[in-house]
Amino acid sequence: MKKFSIVFLFLSLLISCSTTKKIVNKPIVFNTEREQLTLDYLSTRYGIEQESSVIIPKMIVLHWTVIPTLEKSFKAFNDPKLPNWRPDIKNVxxxxxxxxxxxxxxxxxxxxxxxxxxARHVIGLNHCAIGVENVGGTDDLPLTEAQLISNIWLVKYLKKKYDIDYLIGHYEYQKFEDHELWLEKNNDYRTIKTDPGEDFMKKVRSATEKLNFKSLPQ
Known part of the structure; x- marks a missing residue:
């Protein structure tokens, strides 16, 4: 990602602090099938038995899709059942x-x-984590400055709305394995992640430093 100019940094600060930025509702299918699959996941993966798939958010996890367009990214999440091209996690x-x-x-x-x-987006922590996906993330389609500004704004919005303790990049999730929030029962169920990139996370953390998120486990 290119270095910011002084002018862009100033504009970024103004936009990220704005309370007028809008969120567009674009719901994926969340029908009775997805609800039941979610309840099953909570039960088998975490030992949580409850009547609905409601969570209490304590964490925000930033991701990238490594998919080139919004519509293709949306399509990847839309169906309740996991597609056949994800054999790495389908058996779970x-x-x-x-x-x-x-x-x-x-x-x-x-x-x-x-x-x-x-939502199913981070091993061991789905029961308490809000997921934020960003379209792109490849060498040919890196995350943009516009996405950075929106991530900063959204993190601030969510921190104000909920009692959020942690902000992490997906690549940092395994730091929580011995933490009280970690509930994954299968010690062999892990995947290696790099999203949304260390540089991207540093910039988001720098811009949200005053929110006083807790330090990650070492």
């Missing part, structure tokens, strides 16, 4: 991956599902 659960928010390359923020419903 048939619940499709998803995220609460999806941010396009132009910075527009889409809400895919309620923040207080469980």
């Amino acid at each position: 659960s048939g619940l499709n991956v998803s995220s609460h928010f999806l941010i396009d390359q132009d910075g527009i923020i889409y809400r895919l599902m309620p923040e207080t419903k469980m």
